[in-house]
Each structure stands twice: as structure tokens, then as C-alpha cells.
Amino acid sequence: MSDLQVAPPRGMRDYLPDQLRPRLEVIERMRRIFELYGFQPLETPAMERLEVLSGKYGEEGDKLTFRVMKRGAELKRALKEVGKEGSGPDTLADLGLRFDLTVPLARVVARYGASLPRPFKRYQIGPAWRADRPQHGRYREFIQCDVDIVGTDSSLADAELIALTIDVLTDLELPPFEVRVNHRGLLTALSTACGNPPERFFDFCAALDKLDTTGREGVESEMRDRKLETAKLQELWELADMRTYIDNSSGLNQLVDYVSNFVEDAPGGKEFLGNLIQVLEFVDWLHTPSEMVMFDPALARGLDYYTGPVFEVVMRDRSMASIGGGGRYDELIGIFSGKPVPATGTSFGLERIVDLMVEHGSLVTKLKTATVQILAIEGGVDFVRFSGRILKFLHGKNISCELPYRIDSKLGKQIQTADKRGVQFVIIIGPDELREFGIKVLYEEFPIEAAKVTVKRLADGVQRQLTLDELVAWVKEPIPESPDSVG
RNA sequence: GUGAGUGUAGCUCAGCUGGUAGAGCACCAGGUUGUGGCCCUGGUGGUCGUGGGUUCAAGUCCCAUCACUCACCCCA
Numbered sequence: 001m002s003d004l005q006v007a008p009p010r011g012m013r014d015y016l017p018d019q020l021r022p023r024l025e026v027i028e029r030m031r032r033i034f035e036l037y038g039f040q041p042l043e044t045p046a047m048e049r050l051e052v053l054s055g056k057y058g059e060e061g062d063k064l065t066f067r068v069m070k071r072g073a074e075l076k077r078a079l080k081e082v083g084k085e086g087s088g089p090d091t092l093a094d095l096g097l098r099f100d101l102t103v104p105l106a107r108v109v110a111r112y113g114a115s116l117p118r119p120f121k122r123y124q125i126g127p128a129w130r131a132d133r134p135q136h137g138r139y140r141e142f143i144q145c146d147v148d149i150v151g152t153d154s155s156l157a158d159a160e161l162i163a164l165t166i167d168v169l170t171d172l173e174l175p176p177f178e179v180r181v182n183h184r185g186l187l188t189a190l191s192t193a194c195g196n197p198p199e200r201f202f203d204f205c206a207a208l209d210k211l212d213t214t215g216r217e218g219v220e221s222e223m224r225d226r227k228l229e230t231a232k233l234q235e236l237w238e239l240a241d242m243r244t245y246i247d248n249s250s251g252l253n254q255l256v257d258y259v260s261n262f263v264e265d266a267p268g269g270k271e272f273l274g275n276l277i278q279v280l281e282f283v284d285w286l287h288t289p290s291e292m293v294m295f296d297p298a299l300a301r302g303l304d305y306y307t308g309p310v311f312e313v314v315m316r317d318r319s320m321a322s323i324g325g326g327g328r329y330d331e332l333i334g335i336f337s338g339k340p341v342p343a344t345g346t347s348f349g350l351e352r353i354v355d356l357m358v359e360h361g362s363l364v365t366k367l368k369t370a371t372v373q374i375l376a377i378e379g380g381v382d383f384v385r386f387s388g389r390i391l392k393f394l395h396g397k398n399i400s401c402e403l404p405y406r407i408d409s410k411l412g413k414q415i416q417t418a419d420k421r422g423v424q425f426v427i428i429i430g431p432d433e434l435r436e437f438g439i440k441v442l443y444e445e446f447p448i449e450a451a452k453v454t455v456k457r458l459a460d461g462v463q464r465q466l467t468l469d470e471l472v473a474w475v476k477e478p479i480p481e482s483p484d485s486v487g
Numbered sequence: 488g489u490g491a492g493u494g495u496a497g498c499u500c501a502g503c504u505g506g507u508a509g510a511g512c513a514c515c516a517g518g519u520u521g522u523g524g525c526c527c528u529g530g531u532g533g534u535c536g537u538g539g540g541u542u543c544a545a546g547u548c549c550c551a552u553c554a555c556u557c558a559c560c561c562c563a
Contacts (some may be wrong), residue, residue: 007555010555060562064562130561132560132561133488136557138563206560303562321562321563322562323563325563347563352563411521412523413522414523420524454522456522
């Protein structure tokens with residue numbers, strides 16, 4: 001072996017068959033529900049022009065975007081600029097790997113505008129890249145499962161996405177989780193009501209967002225560091241303490257009253273609150289388990305582009321960071337198209353979901369390969385002729401089947417190898433079978449399904465002499481569970 | 488970007504206060520001629536992440552470097 005580093009790049013993974021299968025299964029199950037709700041698939045390139053990505057995710061987002069170098073003459077020219085005044089990380093780059101799937105969607109909507117149906121309901125499942133430092137549940141390449149509704153400002157759309165989120169995760173039988181909901185506008189009003197100027201809003205969010213992890217002291221010092229107004233902290237704590245699941249109607253009313261008073265004088269405060277209440281009401285009417293939904297007035301979420309209701313999925317035992325979330329972003333598309341288009345969306349992190357399921361043993365990774373494998377006791381042209389016709393026949397019956405490439409090892413060895421690969425049945429062909437059918441199969445008019453072969457079911461070792469038609473029927477029977485009886 | 492921990496066979500790891508490497512699993516070959524999952528026997532496989540230093544002698548001590556893991560930040 002050479003000294004070449006053969007591990008994948010930091011934070012990125014290879015998926016061997018056993019790991020990939022459950023991932024694909026989870027994707028299939030999610031896709032089914034997306035379609036159930038009437039969403040349509042979309043795919044966009046892995047890369048975007050750098051200017052499309054820049055400035056959409058906040059300062060941190062720009063830093064974590066993977067940049068792709070310019071090429072050819074452009075690169076030569078750019079290299080001369082390096083170090084000069086005004087040159088920066090973008091001097092050498094003109095493309096970037098997408099940071100999420102929402103911004104590419106916004107770009108698509110701006111590009112194809114009128115030709116898309118309105119509302120445009122689309123889902124997209126594909127990788128996104130962030131140059132973050134990897135840790136538990138965090139990768140540099142990860143699959144996002146994004147579901148968005150473009151072209152309506154209806155609160156029903158927001159509510160529907162929350163309902164769908166819970167549906168999907170419930171269907172996957174995830175360990176206990178809950179959805180926390182808040183409203184970005186409400187946070188703005190809160191920040192204003194605390195006495196902060198509008199431009200400090202993102203600092204306010206960042207500080208407040210720490211409440212769960214660092215507690216009050218953490219938030220307070222964070223606010224001081226960021227030079228935010230701390231006069232109304234006491235009220236803020238009271239407010240945060242009142243967060244409640246929405247099935248608790250008295251608690252909810254109390255919270256709503258408190259928020260209402262808090263943001264009374266802040267511009268738009270009451271409307272935002274009304275808007276959020278509407279969403280929560282719709283969530284309930286969509287038959288979503290309301291004990292899983294919490295109104296958390298301190299929930300902030302990081303991405304810059306959110307403007308309305310926002311929500312986040314958290315595990316009740318905190319064994320994993322947020323596995324999904326979303327919100328309304330009514331201004332993002334306008335950046336690309338010039339005219340505002342309302343939109344709202346949700347997204348799931350496939351890696352985190354699959355990791356959780358694996359950790360909780362709810363995903364059984366089972367080996368699987370061809371159902372039937374044909375084994376040879378003796379080599380030679382006749383074997384290939386005979387088994388070639390069997391192969392073709394079984395494929396025609398939609399039964400996966402493969403041939404061995406080595407026919408010189410012992411039969412026991414071959415069976416063992418087949419079993420390890422997850423093969424369920426083996427057909428054994430040796431001198432006896434070849435003697436009886438070896439010549440006949442040369443004639444196309446000889447019905448191959450009439451040929452009798454020796455078939456062994458590996459799960460329980462039962463072995464039979466069957467025609468291929470009988471074999472097909474046997475393969476379709478349920479496979480016995482206990483493999484302890486030796487055949 | 489900040490902090491902590493780990494780095495010994497394909498995998499999981501052992502190797503006490505320094506004396507030139509071990510186990511289990513996996514893999515390969517056998518336990519007589521067309522039959523697996525148990526058992527038994529034998530075997531392949533490691534310049535102990537990399538580079539430098541201390542020492543008669545380093546996997547074991549020191550420095551550097553890289554990689555991985557975890558936490559902060561941020562998020563899926």
C-alpha cells in the first residue's frame with residue numbers, strides 16, 4: 001500500500017452497502033410522505049455561483065461555504081490580484097458548493113418564475129456542504145431533505161409543514177422528539193421592546209438562543225459582550241419560563257397575553273403574534289399531536305433569511321442536535337427576482353436521523369444481495385451454458401440471481417461464501433445435472449423451466465429437487481426465521 | 488476560529504514504573520472424494536500516525552506535525 005491518504009476528506013464519509021441500504025430506505029419513506037402531501041421533486045446543481053450563496057446565511061455562513069477556484073486564464077489573472085488591496089477569499093473563487101437547498105430553490109423560482117405552478121410545492125433530497133468542524137451528528141457533507149411551499153403567505157402552509165415534519169419523523173419511529181415554534185417578527189419586536197436598535201437584532205437572537213445551553217447567566221454575559229440592552233432581562237426570563245406545549249390552553253393563553261403586553265409598543269408586534277397563533281391553531285386542526293408542539297418565545301434559529309414563523313425539531317433527551325427545522329422566508333426570493341415572493345419550508349438532516357435510528361437500534365442493517373446464486377461443482381462450458389439459461393429465466397421472473405466466477409473451490413466453501421453474502425438460495429449444478437440436461441439445453445426449444453435442479457434454502461438448510469417453475473414458487477414463500485437447525 | 492482527549496494487525500483493543508510487539512474477531516489452509524452456519528489444528532498479517540530529540544536501549548519519556556473524536560461557536 002502506498003502512503004496516499006485513503007480516508008475520505010474530513011467530515012465526509014464513504015457509505016458501504018450495509019450503511020447505504022438503511023439510508024436509502026429512510027429516503028424512500030420520507031419521499032413517500034412528501035408525495036402524499038402533494039410535493040414534487042426538484043434537483044439543482046451541487047455548485048452555485050458564489051454571488052448566489054454569499055450573504056444569505058449570515059457572517060458565519062459565508063465563512064463556512066466551500067469555495068471552488070476559478071479556472072484557466074481567469075485563475076491566472078486572479079492570482080495576480082492576491083495580496084493587493086480589496087482582494088479576499090472570493091478573489092480566487094467564482095463558484096461554491098451549496099450550503100443548503102433553500103437558496104438554490106429561491107434561485108430556481110426567480111429564474112423560472114411564471115412558468116412554475118403557484119403555489120409551487122417541491123421537495124429536494126440531496127447533499128449540502130459546510131466547512132464546519134465535524135463532531136457528533138455534524139458532517140461537512142450531509143444530505144438535506146427539503147420541503148418548501150412557494151407563492152403563498154397563508155399560515156396554513158406553515159402549519160402544514162409543521163404537520164408534515166411530525167408525520168415524517170413519527171413514521172420513521174424516531175425516539176421522542178418535539179417541535180418548538182416561534183416567530184421571527186416576534187423576536188424583532190421583542191428585541192425592540194427591550195430597547196435594542198434594529199441593527200442589533202441578529203446579536204439579540206444569538207444571545208437569546210443560548211438560553212437552553214448556557215442558562216440565564218450565559219445569556220446575560222453574552223448580551224453584555226454584544227453590548228445589548230439588559231434593562232428588561234427580568235421580564236425576558238419570565239417570558240422564557242412561560243414557554244408551553246400548545247395542548248395546555250391555559251398556559252398558552254397566559255403566554256400569549258404576556259407576549260402581547262411585552263411587544264405592545266413595538267411595530268408589528270401584535271400582528272406577528274396573531275400570525276403565529278393562527279399557525280398554531282391550524283397545526284391543531286391538521287390533527288397534529290399538540291403535545292409535541294411547543295411555543296417557545298426564545299427560539300431564534302440562525303439563518304438570516306427567515307422572516308416569519310420558525311420552528312425546530314429537538315430530541316427530548318438532547319442526545320442529538322436539531323434534526324430538522326424550518327420557517328418562512330418571504331424576502332429571500334425577492335433578492336434574486338426583484339419582486340417579493342412569499343415562501344416557507346422545512347428540512348431534515350438525513351445523517352442525524354439515520355444516526356439516531358442506528359443508535360437506538362430501530363434500523364436493522366441486514367445483508368442483502370442476489371436471492372439466488374448458482375453454484376458449480378464442476379467447471380466447463382456446459383456449466384455456463386446450462387446456468388446461463390437458468391439465470392435468464394429467473395431474471396425474467398424478477399428474481400435476482402448471480403453466477404459464480406470461481407468454480408474451482410470446494411462446494412462447502414462456495415455455500416459458506418454465498419451465505420455470508422446474504423444469498424438465500426443456492427442452485428447446485430454438478431455432473432449429475434449436466435449429464436441429464438447438459439445436452440438438452442443446447443436446443444432452444446427445450447423448455448428450461450422443465451429442467452430439474454438441486455436447490456438449497458440456506459436459512460434452514462432444506463434441500464429439494466425442483467423444476468424452475470417450482471423453484472420460483474418456493475423462492476416467493478416466506479423465509480423461515482430461525483437458522484439454528486443445521487441441514 | 489477556541490479548548491480537551493485519542494492515534495499499536497482489516498476491526499475492537501491489551502502492552503505496569505523504557506529493554507527491539509500480543510489477544511479476540513475477521514481472513515486463508517486443513518480435519519479425505521457433490522454441501523455452509525458449531526468445534527479443533529495450523530497459517531498470513533504491524534517499519535506501534537509521521538518527523539525529530541533524550542538514552543547503551545522507546546510502542547512506552549520530551550518536542551513538533553498530521554489525522555480522528557468530543558465540546559464551544561453555528562447548525563441538518
